[in-house]
Amino acid sequence: MTVLTPAHPSYDALVDRVRAGALGPDPATQRITVAFTTRQAVRHEGRGTGYRNEVLSLRLAEAVGSCAVEPGELPDSALDDCVGADVARLLEHPLPPVRVAALDAYLMHVTPHGPSVGAQEVALPAGSSLEKSRARARAVVELLDLPAGATVLVVGVVNSLLGELRSRRIGYVPCDLKGGATEWGEPVVADALAAADRCDALLVSGMTLGNGTFEPLRRHALAQGKQLVVFAQTGSAVLPRFLGHGVSAVCAEPYPFFWLDGGPGVVHRYRCPGGGR
Numbered sequence: 001m002t003v004l005t006p007a008h009p010s011y012d013a014l015v016d017r018v019r020a021g022a023l024g025p026d027p028a029t030q031r032i033t034v035a036f037t038t039r040q041a042v043r044h045e046g047r048g049t050g051y052r053n054e055v056l057s058l059r060l061a062e063a064v065g066s067c068a069v070e071p072g073e074l075p076d077s078a079l080d081d082c083v084g085a086d087v088a089r090l091l092e093h094p095l096p097p098v099r100v101a102a103l104d105a106y107l108m109h110v111t112p113h114g115p116s117v118g119a120q121e122v123a124l125p126a127g128s129s130l131e132k133s134r135a136r137a138r139a140v141v142e143l144l145d146l147p148a149g150a151t152v153l154v155v156g157v158v159n160s161l162l163g164e165l166r167s168r169r170i171g172y173v174p175c176d177l178k179g180g181a182t183e184w185g186e187p188v189v190a191d192a193l194a195a196a197d198r199c200d201a202l203l204v205s206g207m208t209l210g211n212g213t214f215e216p217l218r219r220h221a222l223a224q225g226k227q228l229v230v231f232a233q234t235g236s237a238v239l240p241r242f243l244g245h246g247v248s249a250v251c252a253e254p255y256p257f258f259w260l261d262g263g264p265g266v267v268h269r270y271r272c273p274g275g276g277r
Helices: 011-019 077-082 096-110 129-141 159-167 192-196 214-224
Strands: 034-042 051-060 063-069 120-124 151-155 171-175 201-205 227-232 249-252 265-271
Touching: 011 096, 034 077, 051 096, 063 096, 077 096, 120 129, 129 159, 129 227, 129 249, 129 265, 151 159, 151 192, 159 171, 171 192, 192 214, 201 214, 214 227
Parallel strands: 151 171, 151 201, 201 227, 227 249
Antiparallel strands: 034 051, 051 063, 120 265, 249 265
């Protein structure tokens, strides 16, 4: 079995290796054939609040790479920029979500998720949007190795994840750049790094790759010896590359995401070899 080794000490180092063709074919020879966005508004039955998602996805051969964006922030011209472009050019694109989606598509193409690279496949059963959200939340939270009473910084507020932590009597500090409040009326902080010191572990959305907040959080976890678990629709093939360099586990969920239909699905869980962080 080939396991993704902790060979990438930073996001920039990973991008440099891809540019150099060290992980697969020359990215200048790999062209994006399809670019699309997925936009969603949801309010689960029984929930008092809802939310919106928007995701940029790029197709490279059989692979799809994705990066979530704030709804309405991605210009339509981004799709035109991507279609027919080679990955090397897109890794230099001025928009961070385009760069992340291109990197994700390339790595999904050269190293698909699966047991051969150390991923554990976890089935998500068919069900309503809320049932599938809760099943995904269980798969994510199970990657945390924490006792009841510990406190987790949750970056990217997903109420099902918070509910799963509550059921395990694990405390949390919810964080999102938009601020606001959780389903239970708890205030959501906007500055993740400022809140990290008072938390025992970090549970982080892959969306942090696209908004530039991932690297400071990874460096904090590495320096402090804290668990950092990532739930990744954005950069699902990117984030396992940091196992052992600040990232302790990843729940990778490539396109199509659990919220797109009511049928069964799968997520891919990675843990750091030997339990390291």
